[in-house]
Amino acid sequence: MIYKRHCAVHHRFFTHVTLEYKGHRHWRALLFPPFAPVAFVLAAVPFALVIGFVFSRNAGYIALFTMAAYFLMYEGLHTLSHFTDSPFLDRVPLVNTVRRLHATHHDPEVMATQNFNLTFPICDTLFGTRSDVPSSAREPLERSR
Template identity: 90%
Template sequence: MKYDDDIRARSYKFRDEYVQATPWWYRGEMHLGFTLIFTTAVIVYCAAQLHAPTFAEWLAVVPLFLFGNWAEWAAHRYVLHRPTKYFSMVYKRHCAVHHRFFTHVTLEYKGHRHWRALLFPPFAPVAFVLAATPLALVIGFAFSRNAGYIALLTMAAYYLMYEGLHTLSHVTESPFLDRVPLINTVRRLHVTHHDPELMATQNFNLTFPICDTLFGTRSDASRSAREPMSPSGG
């Protein structure tokens, strides 16, 4: 299709320019490593602070998970894909970099220098945890110390899950991932989201498509808009 060919050509041209402009000192392994180490450290620290948590306290995971799913959907739809006064840099980073670097026909990443366009910036997990801390403190004060730590643990784990599923969604040529339940659905939906004509209207959940389904922004999960995830067809 001419549409796909034009998109592919523009994307690869942008990729070359972006990679060439990447600072010499950038190492994708360190970028990914910091994200993994920081979020895992927060999870381990919070878990170590728990003292005989009850089943009722662990139930805090459920509403926090659902809140995280909504926050992921809303931020993606209304901040990352709409220019706003206070978050213009975030919008530009997402739409002018990530969605030009990766399209529905150029979804793959090759080499550690591509991770700069794939992952959230290194400060993002720190900012996310800091933003989640006040809510965890309120929960800890209103319910129990354990509930507060479980809240922060859940939100850090959600961020880690988000980055993990998003990264897997950019792994192409993988018949194995195409057969794994849930992950194959997430991957197919993400292909559609990276179509330039559809990115501002469909599939804003990068993890479980709960809010996309509730608010009518989910595309047909049985087949992505234009291309299968891999030659196997997913």
């Protein structure tokens, strides 16, 4: 369901040419539906329970909180990736890098092979699917995207 929504809705609505958010009518294509945060937290509960059982109750709470925080951070950084006309965001290092990687992620020539992760490209690094971000990545995001 998540993959279908991502590819069928998000990537057809936002392309590497028209990546920018243009108002409240874009929310549906930009963010996960309202029930998604609850579903992601519920999906994290079994992992947190195992961690809590193996280590400690506090470790389980920390794991659950971390997974929920990661989802919220993902949604926030993903949303910022679609605000392309912002001189302020162009100068914020982490946000600018995430926006640059996300623009590459929406490029049809590479979207099936590179930049699958948005916030922390851990799996992209492990599986060799992360595109190199040149030193020019510190420069403002191109306005054409």
